[in-house]
Amino acid sequence: MKKLRTFGAYLRKKYKVKVKKIPLAISGFTCPNIDGAVAKGGCTFCENDSFSPNVSKNKDKIFLNLNSKSNPLLQKQLLQVKMQLSKGKKEYTPLGYEKYLAYFQAFTNTYAPFDTLKALYEEALNQKDIIGLSIGTRSDSVEEKVYEYLSELSHKKEIWIEFGIQSFFDETLERINRGHDSQSIIEAIQKAKKYKLNVCGHLIFGLPGENKEMMLESAKRAFELGIDSVKFHPLYVVKNTLLANEYKRGEFRPISMQEYLDVLAEAINIMPKHIIIQRVTAGIEDDTLLAPAWCGKSKNYQMTQIRKTLAKYGYIY
Numbered sequence: 001m002k003k004l005r006t007f008g009a010y011l012r013k014k015y016k017v018k019v020k021k022i023p024l025a026i027s028g029f030t031c032p033n034i035d036g037a038v039a040k041g042g043c044t045f046c047e048n049d050s051f052s053p054n055v056s057k058n059k060d061k062i063f064l065n066l067n068s069k070s071n072p073l074l075q076k077q078l079l080q081v082k083m084q085l086s087k088g089k090k091e092y093t094p095l096g097y098e099k100y101l102a103y104f105q106a107f108t109n110t111y112a113p114f115d116t117l118k119a120l121y122e123e124a125l126n127q128k129d130i131i132g133l134s135i136g137t138r139s140d141s142v143e144e145k146v147y148e149y150l151s152e153l154s155h156k157k158e159i160w161i162e163f164g165i166q167s168f169f170d171e172t173l174e175r176i177n178r179g180h181d182s183q184s185i186i187e188a189i190q191k192a193k194k195y196k197l198n199v200c201g202h203l204i205f206g207l208p209g210e211n212k213e214m215m216l217e218s219a220k221r222a223f224e225l226g227i228d229s230v231k232f233h234p235l236y237v238v239k240n241t242l243l244a245n246e247y248k249r250g251e252f253r254p255i256s257m258q259e260y261l262d263v264l265a266e267a268i269n270i271m272p273k274h275i276i277i278q279r280v281t282a283g284i285e286d287d288t289l290l291a292p293a294w295c296g297k298s299k300n301y302q303m304t305q306i307r308k309t310l311a312k313y314g315y316i317y
Contacts, residue, residue: 003316007278017098022088025106033179044242081123103134110137132158139188140180151195162200168218189225201227206235206255219267229276234260236295238288254292261309
């Protein structure tokens, strides 16, 4: 049996203590696929406030002059970073964690003026026991100077940039209203690797119109581009999304649990040994979930099924 590399094990080996990512959601952050910069409405599976006719106007105001340290919204954001990290440490420290990564998770966390990003990232790094950053973003939303800055930070801190790849098929990206093509993904990963940054790629299995061969091809391309870690997600349908409308009209069939288990195991089977797995499933346990029902089951249930399937391929996870 071969033991798969997990992110937690990687961090513990490197830092000799248990390390946890603390997710952050910062007021004012949005996405160029929501505010109209590249598209409107967001990805079809994304629940957001983009159905409001005032969203673009409001977001423009949010980002006005954020590079000024006297800006009240920036002060609010800096406070949010401090408070959310403090709350996360209080939750995880009793569980044996000693060091933490600040995970800028919600929306697109490089999509703001550079001085704003720099202030927020440094506020996080200045907090006690924060050893680095993990920054969730899109391939079309990272300026050159952000790459340069993160590269400089990476000499002393644990820095990860997480790209939502989802798929390498342009017809899929267009159907889900992603707002960019596969070439954008390729160029972003190549640039991040040029700056010697750690890259995590997010892949979604079960996207509209995709079969298993297409899902595996996207995984293969991501691996070939040299990503350092991966997150696998099944696509699930939540209320108040464009995908929910497609599902209700019978235009989209969610991936079954068995289909997901099969493609996940085969993707891991072709994955280079050095790649670290950060996630193997996702779900939501509330009444916003429409389908598939298995994504509403407990994480323990999902992980049990995943481990059983991976064991058949000779893997321990």
